[in-house]
Amino acid sequence: MSALLNAPQREAIYYLDGPCLVLAGAGSGKTRVITHKIAHLINGCGISANNIGAITFTNKAAKEMQERVAHLMGGRAPGGLTVCTFHALGVRIIRQEALHCGLKKQFSILDASDTVQIVSDVASEGDKGIAKQMQWQISSWKNAMIPPEEAVKLADNELSFAAAKVFGEYERTLRAYQAVDFDDLISLPVHLFETNDEVRERWQNRLRYLLVDEYQDTNRAQYRLLRQLCGVRGAFTAVGDDDQAIYAWRGADVENLRLLQKDYPKLRVIKLEQNYRSSRRILEAANTVISHNEKLFEKTLWSEHGPGEQIAVTNCRDAEHEAEWVAMKITAHKFEARTRFKDYAILYRGNHQARIIEQQLRNQRIPYVMSGGQSFFDRAEIRDLLSYLRLLLNPDDDLAFIRSLTTPRRGIGPSTIEALGRYSASRHVGLFAAMFEEGASVHLTPKQLEGLREFGDFINRIQYRAQREPAGQVLEDLLLAIRYEAWLFEHCGTREAESKWSNVRDFVGWLTRKGEEDGKNLLELTQTIALISMLDKEDPDFDGVQLATLHASKGLEFPHVFLIGVEEGMLPHQSSIDEDKVDEERRLMYVGITRAQRSLNITYCERRKMGKESRVCEPSRFIAEMGGDIKMNDRKAAAPVTKEEGKARLANLMAMLESRDKNGAG
Numbered sequence: 142m143s144a145l146l147n148a149p150q151r152e153a154i155y156y157l158d159g160p161c162l163v164l165a166g167a168g169s170g171k172t173r174v175i176t177h178k179i180a181h182l183i184n185g186c187g188i189s190a191n192n193i194g195a196i197t198f199t200n201k202a203a204k205e206m207q208e209r210v211a212h213l214m215g216g217r218a219p220g221g222l223t224v225c226t227f228h229a230l231g232v233r234i235i236r237q238e239a240l241h242c243g244l245k246k247q248f249s250i251l252d253a254s255d256t257v258q259i260v261s262d263v264a265s266e267g268d269k270g271i272a273k274q275m276q277w278q279i280s281s282w283k284n285a286m287i288p289p290e291e292a293v294k295l296a297d298n299e300l301s302f303a304a305a306k307v308f309g310e311y312e313r314t315l316r317a318y319q320a321v322d323f324d325d326l327i328s329l330p331v332h333l334f335e336t337n338d339e340v341r342e343r344w345q346n347r348l349r350y351l352l353v354d355e356y357q358d359t360n361r362a363q364y365r366l367l368r369q370l371c372g373v374r375g376a377f378t379a380v381g382d383d384d385q386a387i388y389a390w391r392g393a394d395v396e397n398l399r400l401l402q403k404d405y406p407k408l409r410v411i412k413l414e415q416n417y418r419s420s421r422r423i424l425e426a427a428n429t430v431i432s433h434n435e436k437l438f439e440k441t442l443w444s445e446h447g448p449g450e451q452i453a454v455t456n457c458r459d460a461e462h463e464a465e466w467v468a469m470k471i472t473a474h475k476f477e478a479r480t481r482f483k484d485y486a487i488l489y490r491g492n493h494q495a496r497i498i499e500q501q502l503r504n505q506r507i508p509y510v511m512s513g514g515q516s517f518f519d520r521a522e523i524r525d526l527l528s529y530l531r532l533l534l535n536p537d538d539d540l541a542f543i544r545s546l547t548t549p550r551r552g553i554g555p556s557t558i559e560a561l562g563r564y565s566a567s568r569h570v571g572l573f574a575a576m577f578e579e580g581a582s583v584h585l586t587p588k589q590l591e592g593l594r595e596f597g598d599f600i601n602r603i604q605y606r607a608q609r610e611p612a613g614q615v616l617e618d619l620l621l622a623i624r625y626e627a628w629l630f631e632h633c634g635t636r637e638a639e640s641k642w643s644n645v646r647d648f649v650g651w652l653t654r655k656g657e658e659d660g661k662n663l664l665e666l667t668q669t670i671a672l673i674s675m676l677d678k679e680d681p682d683f684d685g686v687q688l689a690t691l692h693a694s695k696g697l698e699f700p701h702v703f704l705i706g707v708e709e710g711m712l713p714h715q716s717s718i719d720e721d722k723v724d725e726e727r728r729l730m731y732v733g734i735t736r737a738q739r740s741l742n743i744t745y746c747e748r749r750k751m752g753k754e755s756r757v758c759e760p761s762r763f764i765a766e767m768g769g770d771i772k773m774n775d776r777k778a779a780a781p782v783t784k785e786e787g788k789a790r791l792a793n794l795m796a797m798l799e800s801r802d803k804n805g806a807g
């Protein structure tokens with residue numbers, strides 16, 4: 142326990158007399174304080190793991206924290222310890238207190254595309270773009286805990302008026318579906334705790350000590366949840382860094398840092414100043430960039446590490462050339478430095494940048510893992526399958542009902558669904574329940590009813606099995622019964638069908654494994670899927686280059702980092718330049734730079750395709766702001782003259798690498 146902790150870290154770990162805030166820059170060991178404090182609470186203070194809750198920002202971080210704690214405690218994770226995201230904690234609370242929240246235990250969790258669909262339905266808004274903006278507005282109100290009645294008064298432009306008008310109906314629709322959206326996962330527990338003393342006290346007794354990582358990115362609703370859970374005792378430790386606040390666009394509020402000091406006057410604030418992650422040049426560049434932002438809190442960050450390699454900035458012709466260059470550089474570097482692929486990370490501002498990189502890595506047979514990317518669960522084929530799972534879990538989920546009823550087509554047409562919809566609305570029940578009611582026969586022909594009920598019986602049969610049999614087996618049978626593979630090949634081109642089917646196989650394989658590992662049945666697995674925004678490669682031994690957006694890279698560290706697309710308009714993003722919000726982009730840049738331990742490569746493109754046209758780009762202002770100690774590469778020297786030559790060089794390198802690895806020299 143005493144190993145590798147500095148004095149302020151130890152102070153933060155052993156301080157238990159009141160609330161504690163660790164405020165410090167990147168790589169200073171904040172997360173390390175949390176894991177060691179958990180171990181100390183259990184081993185040193187005899188607090189039961191059951192009574193400790195640690196809140197992380199992503200599922201991946203939660204998993205890593207579990208592992209780190211297990212490692213500290215001699216290899217075994219303490220049973221009963223809660224380590225999860227705010228949202229996952231919300232799910233637990235709602236599931237346990239479902240009745241108090243007006244829900245049944247098998248409620249559905251809807252993701253962004255479902256909620257946009259509902260807004261577009263209740264507002265009769267055909268334009269998905271507008272529906273999306275309205276949903277965004279509703280979500281912001283919910284994050285700020287503003288109810289529909291108040292939203293009406295706050296609305297001040299056309300869009301927010303429209304959103305305020307449908308807000309109430311949107312909420313009622315969710316409840317009718319026995320469904321919640323992401324924001325409800327926080328706001329329902331807050332509301333429950335604020336209105337029900339008995340329930341609140343029960344949870345306060347359950348989670349006696351709380352630890353929160355990445356505190357700077359909590360929003361108002363999350364802060365209120367924290368306050369309710371901690372009560373007046375204030376038994377918590379929060380760690381954060383105002384310079385890494387990058388979720389303002391999602392309602393996070395750095396003011397929460399100040400609020401903590403105001404609401405808990407006895408708050409002990411501890412600062413960490415030594416960075417253990419990065420070599421000195423990297424740290425200095427990060428410090429220099431962030432010094433261009435207005436300071437909120439006084440902090441310093443220094444390192445005992447040597448200067449390390451110079452940061453290199455390389456100009457590339459366009460995004461394709463950039464991808465090619467990065468792939469080649471990684472291959473060459475790996476060859477020379479005898480590293481593993483997983484020592485490299487490629488980080489970018491927007492998800493859309495990943496596609497070209499992925500293509501290039503695949504072409505060059507470089508293994509990779511992508512995290513936090515465009516959600517795997519957003520793909521049509523996965524959503525198809527998910528709609529069945531959601532319906533199994535919750536027959537009131539009308540969105541899932543319609544999608545599964547019609548995908549693959551089973552000869553039930555829109556007029557049947559409309560008639561069923563009218564009847565179900567008149568009876569105030571869900572579509573699934575409505576088709577089994579006697580009265581349905583007045584509105585639907587016997588033939589229509591027969592088709593519907595056949596589907597209903599099928600779902601009921603699978604549902605029965607889903608509660609009793611292993612998840613994998615039920616899934617396989619479900620896919621066979623709906624002839625999904627055959628349907629894909631009938632409706633898509635061969636290549637597309639193959640790729641979709643392979644995604645489905647990945648999904649089934651993953652669920653099967655998860656079911657076995659966690660001892661959960663298909664219904665239990667389904668309820669938490671919406672919370673997992675990525676399909677992590679679960680195998681920690683998998684050796685692949687890591688691809689992530691800057692937002693998703695928070696809290697992580699990699700020996701060698703490639704930060705790509707560092708241009709005006711990309712990073713900082715054009716919309717932030719337009720809205721004069723470059724500070725948040727600068728914090729993103731700071732997050733990106735500080736992920737690197739040993740080397741940092743930055744690239745920018747001289748031209749970039751925007752829609753149909755190709756535009757000339759300027760290097761990002763952040764490059765100039767990093768200070769002078771960087772190496773500017775010129776692509777004419779650094780990159781191949783022609784595409785073919787480049788490909789040939791890469792192929793050569795790969796062949797050399799493979800033969801070396803095969804001969805066991807690697």
Ligand code: ATP
Pocket residue numbers: 145146147150166167168169170171172173174382385416417418695696697698735
């Ligand atoms: P971020 O702001 O990026 O989340 P952080 O402040 O949470 O960073 P950690 O991830 O906890 O920082 O630590 C950064 C690295 O430094 C890790 O590899 C960690 O193991 C190491 N480290 C932290 N404290 C010490 C220490 N006292 N001695 C040696 N290594 C340390």
Ligand code: MG
Pocket residue numbers: 171172173354696
């Ligand atoms: Mg951290």
